[in-house]
Amino acid sequence: MKHGKLYFALALTVILLCIAAWLVFFFNVSGTANRPITLTGGSVQGIVKPLDVVFNPPALEDAPAENRDAVLLGFKIMTETKKYAGEYVGNNLACTNCHFEGGRSKDTISLVGVAAVYPQYRSRSDFSTDLTLRTMDCFQRSMNGTAPPADSETMQALTAYFQWISKGIPIYAEVPWIGLPQMDKNLKPDAAKGDPVYKDVCARCHGGDGLGTPIAPAVWGNGSYNSGAGMNRVETFAAFVWRFMPKASPNLTPEQALDVAAFVHDKPRPHFPGTKPSKPKSIDEAK
Ligand code: HEC
Ligand code: HEC
Structure with missing residues (x-):
């Protein structure tokens, strides 16, 4: 039959493609080292084997x-x-x-x-x-x-x-860049020490009154996040500020970040009334 060879070539191609796909899959899965991550608050430790998770958000x-x-x-x-x-x-x-x-x-x-x-x-x-x-x-x-x-x-x-x-990120993969770092639990935040940090480092952008300026948003007062927000936790605020503030040139020590977090935490902000239906005790105000 004339088409015999063609069919054979096609079948061979399919088999070779399957083997290639398997090889790619195999090396992707087993070729990467374990990357443990510590996360806070709303994020979760991945429960599947770490894959080679690549940061590459599509246009x-x-x-x-x-x-x-x-x-x-x-x-x-x-x-x-x-x-x-x-x-x-x-x-x-x-x-x-x-x-x-x-x-x-x-x-x-x-x-x-x-x-x-x-x-x-x-x-x-x-x-x-x-x-x-x-x-x-x-x-x-x-x-x-x-x-x-x-x-x-x-x-x-x-x-x-x-x-x-999130395109291309496998379901329930450990995504290393998601979440905030854990601050050292042995460090005790001190609001009094945070006062000069705020004045020296933050005020020029966020305003001496914390209410924001044309170049940076409010960190307390009516224009800010409320008392139930993740950012109103001293730990979360400190982790964020330690990693990302001042914007584009973060330079605080963990101690300074925790101190300034405690200082800002003591300032007034909108009250979070709680949500229903839920478990009132656990979702009340963020500590
Ligand atoms: C004042 C700061 C702030 C603002 C403004 C804010 N968020 Fe968030 N958001 C957070 C914090 C803090 C977390 C928790 C991060 C953590 O604990 O790892 C979070 C978490 C999230 C998450 C879950 C992320 C995860 O990794 O689990 C989503 C989704 C999200 N925010 C969406 C939004 C959207 C949409 C808006 C605007 C409508 C918004 N956020 C405004 C601070 C903010
Ligand atoms: C060079 C200016 C600059 C300095 C200095 C700076 N920030 Fe910011 N900060 C920003 C900008 C701009 C944003 C908003 C980023 C965006 O929209 O992309 C921001 C966002 C924030 C946020 C989240 C949004 C909000 O307002 O709740 C917090 C919290 C924060 N900064 C705290 C601080 C603290 C604390 C300091 C001092 C240690 C500090 N920043 C120093 C410019 C600055």
């Missing part, structure tokens, strides 16, 4: 045509939150003030890969939470606002955006 314009508008809107909500989701915002912050570059930076509270690490158990709420519920949390606490409903355009766009910037 927003490359999102699939049927989702592109939602992805682009999601980015705008992250960076210009008041303009694009104003009805849910109760302060002067934008998501990007804490999740730099709309969460697409590695050097921030990164959201690249976040769609791969949810649902996860959260001790604060004492139940498993998905990405939508977690996002609602940041609206209610960090943005001192109200939670956009799951089927709102705002939440749909943010979800599409998180999903897209």
